[in-house]
Amino acid sequence: MDAKPLxxxxxxxxxxxxxxxxxxxxxxxxxxxxxxxxxxxxxxxSNALSDAVSKVTHCLCCNTFTEGEICETCRDRxxxxxxxxxxxxxxxxxxxxxxxxxxxxxxxxxGSLSPxxxxxxxEIHLDRLIKRATDGLVKEVIxxxxxxxxxxxxxxxIGEMLKERGIAVTRLARGVPVGAELEYVxxxxxxxxxxxxxxx
Amino acid sequence: MDAKPLxxxxxxxxxxxxxxxxxxxxxxxxxxxxxxxxxxxxxxxSNALSDAVSKVTHCLCCNTFTEGEICETCRDRxxxxxxxxxxxxxxxxxxxxxxxxxxxxxxxxxGSLSPxxxxxxxEIHLDRLIKRATDGLVKEVIxxxxxxxxxxxxxxxIGEMLKERGIAVTRLARGVPVGAELEYVxxxxxxxxxxxxxxx
Numbered sequence: 001m002d003a004k005p006l007x008x009x010x011x012x013x014x015x016x017x018x019x020x021x022x023x024x025x026x027x028x029x030x031x032x033x034x035x036x037x038x039x040x041x042x043x044x045x046s047n048a049l050s051d052a053v054s055k056v057t058h059c060l061c062c063n064t065f066t067e068g069e070i071c072e073t074c075r076d077r078x079x080x081x082x083x084x085x086x087x088x089x090x091x092x093x094x095x096x097x098x099x100x101x102x103x104x105x106x107x108x109x110x111g112s113l114s115p116x117x118x119x120x121x122x123e124i125h126l127d128r129l130i131k132r133a134t135d136g137l138v139k140e141v142i143x144x145x146x147x148x149x150x151x152x153x154x155x156x157x158i159g160e161m162l163k164e165r166g167i168a169v170t171r172l173a174r175g176v177p178v179g180a181e182l183e184y185v186x187x188x189x190x191x192x193x194x195x196x197x198x199x200x
Numbered sequence: 201m202d203a204k205p206l207x208x209x210x211x212x213x214x215x216x217x218x219x220x221x222x223x224x225x226x227x228x229x230x231x232x233x234x235x236x237x238x239x240x241x242x243x244x245x246s247n248a249l250s251d252a253v254s255k256v257t258h259c260l261c262c263n264t265f266t267e268g269e270i271c272e273t274c275r276d277r278x279x280x281x282x283x284x285x286x287x288x289x290x291x292x293x294x295x296x297x298x299x300x301x302x303x304x305x306x307x308x309x310x311g312s313l314s315p316x317x318x319x320x321x322x323e324i325h326l327d328r329l330i331k332r333a334t335d336g337l338v339k340e341v342i343x344x345x346x347x348x349x350x351x352x353x354x355x356x357x358i359g360e361m362l363k364e365r366g367i368a369v370t371r372l373a374r375g376v377p378v379g380a381e382l383e384y385v386x387x388x389x390x391x392x393x394x395x396x397x398x399x400x
Contacts, residue, residue, distance in 0.1 A: 007267055008248070008251045008255045008256055008267060009265055009267075011248045011251065011252070011334060012248040012249060012251070012252040014248075015241070015244050015245040015247075015248035015249075016219075016245065016248075018230060018234075018238060018241040018244065018245060019216075019230045019233070019234075019245075020230055020233045021226060022232075025220060028291060029341035030219045030220055030221075031252070032289065032290070032291070033219070033220045034218075034219075034249070034252075034253075035253070035256055035265060036310060036311075037253060038218060039253050041215070041218040042216065042249045042250075042252070042253050043249070043250060043253055044215050045215040045216065045218060045219075045246075045249055046245075046246045046247075046249035046250040046253070047215075047246075048208070048211045048212040048214070048215035048216075049212060049234070049242045049243070049245055049249075050242075050243060050246040051208045051211065051212070051217075052208045052209055052211070052212040052231070052234075052235060052242070053234075053235070053242050053243055053246070055208045055237050056209050056235055057335050065209050067207055067208060067209075089232065090232070091232070110236060111236075117378045119210055125351060144234070152203070171366055190396060
């Protein structure tokens with residue numbers, strides 16, 4: 001016997017389950033909420049999804065999400081072309097922008113090396129990063145990948161590749177977070193902060 | 201100065217925040233996941249949303265979500281027309297169906313009385329429920345609203361209205377859950393189970 005085709009309500013619940021972190025109960029609650037209380041919002045979300053899928057691509061220059069060929073940041077000619085900051089995600093890039101402490105350009109990997117999940121150098125576009133970093137203008141590449149195992153491995157791998165090509169490579173400092181009480185910081189972080197101590 | 205129009209990525213994040221239980225961080229993570237790893241899923245969700253909004257309406261008979269005028273349950277002529285079970289949501293109706301212990305019809309309120317939130321008798325379609333319950337066939341109305349304050353108040357209100365009209369009204373039994381150890385059940389429930397004790 002063939003499976004009965006899903007009703008549009010069932011199909012909506014199934015599709016909502018595609019969202020990360022949404023299980024069957026939440027999907028049902030979301031479907032119910034949209035249909036009962038916010039049909040306008042459901043249509044808005046529907047349009048936003050198809051719109052984003054058709055319009056959002058990757059910046060040819062820094063690989064972040066953008067709508068044109070080149071993103072706004074890469075088009076900003078007032079930035080310091082000698083600095084290139086490498087992040088894992090657009091969200092990480094945002095955080096660095098919010099510090100107002102950086103005025104160079106970016107390269108967004110859209111992931112981190114994770115061979116077990118099938119994410120190798122090609123999947124995070126290292127060929128393009130190398131090309132970007134060796135354009136003759138970039139003097140320093142700042143590795144701002146995360147401090148998870150994958151982030152560290154990615155930073156190490158990229159660092160080695162760039163150093164071979166004579167590019168100066170730096171890594172975000174590790175240390176005690178601003179505002180933290182020492183006794184509540186994990187020992188590894190304090191050890192790192194001791195090793196990386198600086199003249200004050 | 202006018203606000204800059206949202207990019208399609210920003211609009212997607214804003215729209216995802218319309219989903220219940222989704223804050224800015226989750227919305228960003230969802231948008232990123234869909235655009236980076238599951239564009240097909242994003243389109244599927246987009247279609248499911250617009251499809252459901254255009255097709256899903258309320259059953260003219262029992263008020264639950266359905267695609268035609270009358271839902272499958274109400275069209276099932278093998279059911280016992282003397283029984284009408286009142287639930288708050290389609291999910292509650294599902295649970296009762298799953299028990300296989302009930303073979304009558306339903307009325308789904310799509311909510312519960314909550315005057316402070318602006319949900320009065322009209323919003324939960326009590327006029328239609330009264331009409332449905334006084335069709336001459338219904339002999340007993342089973343109130344299966346929840347046991348929250350709102351659910352109890354709703355059951356009480358509906359019960360009074362129906363009793364005035366000479367309809368027999370029953371309420372789901374309260375008591376100790378199946379499989380529960382007495383010492384871990386809250387005192388109110390045990391008290392209720394004592395009061396409602398039955399001959400064995």
